[in-house]
Amino acid sequence: MPFSMSSSMAFALISMLSTNAFADIYKWLDEDGKVHYGDEPPQQAEGKRLEIETAVSSARAKEAELQQRRLGKAVEESDRRSEARRARSAAEQSGKQERLAKKQACLEARKQLAVLQRLRLPTYRDAESKFRAQWKGDVYRGKRDYLDDDARAMETDHARQEEASQCQQADEAKAQRNARLEWILSEKCATARAELDFAQ
Numbered sequence: 001m002p003f004s005m006s007s008s009m010a011f012a013l014i015s016m017l018s019t020n021a022f023a024d025i026y027k028w029l030d031e032d033g034k035v036h037y038g039d040e041p042p043q044q045a046e047g048k049r050l051e052i053e054t055a056v057s058s059a060r061a062k063e064a065e066l067q068q069r070r071l072g073k074a075v076e077e078s079d080r081r082s083e084a085r086r087a088r089s090a091a092e093q094s095g096k097q098e099r100l101a102k103k104q105a106c107l108e109a110r111k112q113l114a115v116l117q118r119l120r121l122p123t124y125r126d127a128e129s130k131f132r133a134q135w136k137g138d139v140y141r142g143k144r145d146y147l148d149d150d151a152r153a154m155e156t157d158h159a160r161q162e163e164a165s166q167c168q169q170a171d172e173a174k175a176q177r178n179a180r181l182e183w184i185l186s187e188k189c190a191t192a193r194a195e196l197d198f199a200q
Contacts, residue, residue: 106167110179113159116152117180123147131155137191 026038112131121133124144132140
């Protein structure tokens with residue numbers, strides 16, 4: 001049945017009818033040039049069937065495509081942020097390990113220097129090329145290569161150079177004292193463990 005309406009209501013009608021895949025709507029002009037819409041073609045005027053379903057389907061397809069693109073971008077952004085967090089975490093972990101390794105290397109260099117500076121104790125190089133001091137609690141049983149005064153002086157210079165390369169503040173008095181105390185404690189701990197093993 002044909003009917004007329006204002007153009008402002010046309011879109012509402014199209015939207016309602018678009019929900020029915022089989023709904024047809026026609027558009028035509030009357031003698032006065034006024035636009036009309038109806039669900040049946042006009043008998044006295046030439047009407048044009050509107051392809052509502054095609055237009056709505058196209059609009060829906062475009063909206064679905066747009067939503068898909070937005071979703072894809074959101075996933076890509078989430079992946080990018082996750083990858084950035086993993087990279088930062090790996091870099092931080094690597095940095096911590098590197099700082100720990102440098103700290104350990106510095107401490108070892110200072111302990112070796114402390115051994116060489118114990119002038120009242122004979123000093124020797126063990127099988128692993130580490131310097132040791134011979135004292136009453138010495139428990140090392142491997143090969144020994146003792147240093148004379150000239151060799152000790154030369155190795156002490158080398159140990160200072162190694163400390164300078166491994167430590168940020170080379171030959172810092174307090175840090176060197178702490179390294180010497182740690183070396184003494186480690187030697188006493190080794191002696192105590194050896195005595196305990198012997199007693200068992």
